[in-house]
Every structure is written in structure tokens, then in C-alpha cells.
Amino acid sequence: MIHEDAAKLFKKIPMEQIVLGIGDVAKATGVSQSQIRYWERKGYIESQVVEDGKNRKFSYKTLLKVQQIKMHMDDGYTLVAAVKLAQRRGAFLDALRSFFEERFVHIELVDDDIQINMGVFDPDPTKDLVAERIAGKWEFKLVAHEK
Amino acid sequence: MIHEDAAKLFKKIPMEQIVLGIGDVAKATGVSQSQIRYWERKGYIESQVVEDGKNRKFSYKTLLKVQQIKMHMDDGYTLVAAVKLAQRRGAFLDALRSFFEERFVHIELVDDDIQINMGVFDPDPTKDLVAERIAGKWEFKLVAHEK
DNA sequence: CGTGTAAGGAATTCTGACACG
């Protein structure tokens, strides 16, 4: 039986610390290196310059942005329009992340089954909301506070 | 107002497609390149060989594993023991991922507020469970099915 | 066992220029 503070878990899932080279971003997103360099020059995305060398590195977050821009361009938008749309997406992901950090209070793993304690269930604050996976299916249930 | 099928969103957040070079893995995890090459040689982690070239590339998932192994070693475990512990963690993350994919049915963003529809609330199957962020705080509520 | 280092070759990325449009 393993249990974890979810806060710890998310700190272990790096978002900011992950940086990758232009080739890897190009491969992951399907956007060419020329495009990436151009977008950066125009200020649509940013890269971190490696201390000693002069190679670019891109954060995971930037990779997601590149991906968003490409998606909108595939939908027929111009580059400028696609950039604007992608801007809003950042808020989206940040919001999701805040949900995980705030509401995944405690995670417990028992064999193949797993439980996520999401803290106080607001419609009935005497209970905690728990998501439970049993035999591959996720179900919600309410439990009394443990302490 | 933006709304999204969560399924789409998660497909856009690549896990498998992201591969990165050994230097980037080393930087992100704090594990040296020598260590990474050795661990790979022993079969503890795996890398994908680039088609034409002969450079290694590591998936995001492998990066997480490297990070886990290091963490356990920092706790005092031997390499072999740390690898065994890290093994179990994979199931952990896969489980979390399945929760997102199965239960984040629909996501809606209104200005700065965001709603996540998590589908049927099992204790009362006539309702859907919704997580809502208002003014920076997440709350749960129940709503009747929309259709 | 587990990691580091020096060594020379191979693969990747760099910039600035030029092309097309």
C-alpha cells in the first residue's frame, strides 16, 4: 500500500524545469525549426538561452504553446490570429493545474485500486469527496472526515 | 467563453510524443549523463534510438522514472532498490491519467472562472459533479444533467 | 557495482544571407 501527499507528487512532475532543444520541440509539435526560430524572433514564444553556450532551450509550457499555435493555423487562422488564440489557452492550463494542486489532497494506491481524496465536499461540508478506481472504473463517493 | 472537450485537451498534452536529449534529461532531473547511460545499459530505463542518427532520445515518461529513481537513491536506497520502487510509481501516474481521461468530461472557461464537469455523481446518479473555480477558490457542486 | 573523465568522431544547432512571395 502506497499513499502520497499529492502536493509532493505534483512537485515531482516538473513543468518548469523541463527544457528541451529546438529539434525535440519540432518533432513533438510538427512545427519546423525555421518556424520556431521565426516565431521566437517575433516574440510569439520565448526560449531560454543556455548559460555558457548559445543554444536555445524551450520549456514544456512553451512547447504546449507552439502546439496550440500550430493547431489554430491548421484550422485556417493566420499566424498572428493563432498566437492570440493560444494566449488564452495558457490560462486554461494554469487553471487546471491549480485544481490539481488545491484539490488532490491525498492519493492512495492499494494494489490495482486507487483513491483520490479531493477534500471537503462543499454541498455537505461534513464529508470528503473521494474518487475511487475499482476494477478499472472510476466512481465518486463521500466519506466522513478521517480526522 | 471557451469550452472544450477534455478528451481533446489531453490529447493535446503530449506525454508519449515528447522525447528529449540526454542533456535535457540530466538537467531536469539532476542525474548525470554517465549515470543515465549506465542505467540504460543495465536495462533500468529505456531510450529510443533516432532513426538516422545514433543519438538517444528519452520520453517524458522515462524522465519521470529517472526522477523517481534519483529520489529514492537520495533517500538512501541502492540503485537496484530504487529502480524497484520506481517501478510501482508508473502505475500511480497511469492511474491518475486514466482519471483525467475518464472523468474530465467537459471543461468550460468563463473569464477567469472555470468549470470542470466530471460526469455522473455516483451517490446520486441523477446529478453531475462539477468543480468550479470562482475568485480563485475551487468548490464542488451538483447539477442536473444538461441533456 | 556505480560513476567519472579524457579523446576523437558523429550528429545537432547556431547565425546571417538569400529566395520566394
Place this chain on the structure above:
DNA sequence: CGTGTAAGGAATTCTGACACG
């Protein structure tokens, strides 16, 4: 505006060996 390409130099990664233990 937005992207591609050829060019030479710079930075990164490769393998196999050897060291320490």
C-alpha cells in the same frame, strides 16, 4: 509576412577505454 535552404562554425552527444573501488 512567413518559411525554406545552403554554409561554415559552435555546442552536444556518441562509444569504448580506463580509473576508482
